[in-house]
Amino acid sequence: MKVSVIIRFTIIGLLWLGICAVLIVRMVATNTPITLLSLFPILASGVIVFVPLYKKYVRNDRKK
Numbered sequence: 001m002k003v004s005v006i007i008r009f010t011i012i013g014l015l016w017l018g019i020c021a022v023l024i025v026r027m028v029a030t031n032t033p034i035t036l037l038s039l040f041p042i043l044a045s046g047v048i049v050f051v052p053l054y055k056k057y058v059r060n061d062r063k064k
Contacts, residue, residue: 005057016049 020042027034 001057009053009057012049012053016046020045 023042024034027038032038
């Protein structure tokens, strides 16, 4: 993998983690219980963000 791809993954991963942390902190601050229903959007967004990136950069890089 190229260094630029690693940097992209890192930046997008840090942004995604930051947004997830904000959501979880907001749930804790408002005394909202953290349930599977409240964690599902976070997990789904991770899949939506990282699976296409993996398919585009990692899997295609292995085929070359």
